[in-house]
Amino acid sequence: MALSNSTATAVQAPLKALWTRMEARRVYAQPFMDLILQAQTVHRxxxxANEVxxxxxxxxxxxGCPEDCGYCSQSARMPGEKLSASKxxxxxRVLAEARKAKDGGATRYCMGAAWRSPKERDMEMVVAMVEGVKALGMETCMTLGMLSPAQAIRLxxxxxxYYNHNIDTSERYYSEIITTRSFADRLETLDNVRQAGMKVCAGGILGMGETEDDRIDMLVTLANLxxxxxxxxxxMLIPIPGTQLENAAPIDPIDFVRTVALARVMMPTSHVRLSAGRTEMSDETQALCFLAGANSIFVGETLLTADNPGEDHDAGLFRRLGIKPEAPGAAG
Structure with missing residues (x-):
């Protein structure tokens, strides 16, 4: 792909099926403007171009979650003050909230439970939630921890x-953040979800003390599924007081945008979602992320237990950028 500057050439995506870290790093490390142009070209x-x-x-x-994820305030193993476990x-009540979300412009409704994996006694209610949200005409997504093949088929x-199950970081760095389930466990659940015929939602968290190579390796793992x-x-990590990562140094915004752009180049047909951490991003950083190929966000005031920009702020930012919400049924 030729760039507007005739003296520069974008790093090409590999023609073969699998990415290597070296190939991904060459894309990531090219001059920022070249990377953004390549990502935006792939995106279009x-x-x-202007839908999210x-x-x-x-x-x-x-x-009350039994896992020890170092970033999460829902862990029962967190050394600091813990969130009370709810039923x-x-x-x-879930369906009432889904109706509000639909009225507010959301086309996909995601439901998350702080579990290691769902218990069979809970599956009947979970299934009823899925069926009810689906009946509203919305896309449905859940994140419930690890799934067995039978549970995936039932859902x-x-x-x-969609089923969301993030791999969080690279395989190398994973054990520094989580010890109660393995990286292989994460991949097994993703395989169970795919084998059942559902779509996969999987990404990670930046700013946990990982290296650039860890971020690149995380995306290589996802792209090579x-x-x-x-x-x-x-x-983007929100350092929560009392968690293992409460004092983690924030990621440089340009490095964050580079990672978004790399995700777009490596996974051209995937929706790349700006998720947790948007409250810590300037409008300018978010605008660069959209330019780099991000085309999905969470709306509403909270994400599980973390704050999220309000609807008025998002609507104002979209208006300033000339972005409109993606129409229902258009999401991949």
Missing amino acids: RHFP QMSQLLSIKTG LMEVE KDAGLD PEAPESVPIN
Whole structure:
């Protein structure tokens, strides 16, 4: 792909099926303007230039999680003050919140529970939530921890469109953040979801003390799955007091944008979502992320337990940038 500057040439995506770290690093490390141009060019081949898909996320069961994820305030193992564990939300309350989200412009409704994996006694209510949200005409997504093949099939049969299960970081760095489940466990759940016929939502978190190579390796893992995830959430760590990562140094915004751009180049047909951490981003950083190929956000005031920009702020930013919400049914 030729750039507007005739003396520069963008680093080409590999023609073969699998990416290597070296190939991905060459894309990531090229001059920033060249990387952004390449990512925006790839983006426009596969998506409308000025549309962003809007999802909303609801915590249907908060706190008391037995995992030890170093970034999460919902962990029962967190050394600091813990969130009180709640019961699974009633189905009708979930559907009432989904109706509000739809009225606010969300086309996908995501439901998250702080579990290692769902217990069989909870599956009936979870299935009813999926069926109810689906009946509203919205896309459905859930994140419930690890899934067995049978649970994945049951959720698919209920009408679940997407299952979110982030790999969080590179395989090398993973054990520095989480010890209660392995990187291989994460990949096994993604495989169970894919085998059941659902779409995959999988990404990671930046700013946890990882290196550039860790960020690149995380994306190489996702891009080299048998099928790349249809949605790739890119989170910016929100350091929460009391967690292992409460004193983590923030990621440089330009490095964050570079990672978004690399995700777009490596996974051209995936929705790349700006997820947690948007409250810590300037409008200018978010604008650069959209230029780099991000085309999905969470709307609403909270993401599970973290703050999120309000609808008025997002609407104002979209208006200033000339962005409009993606139409229902257009999301991949």
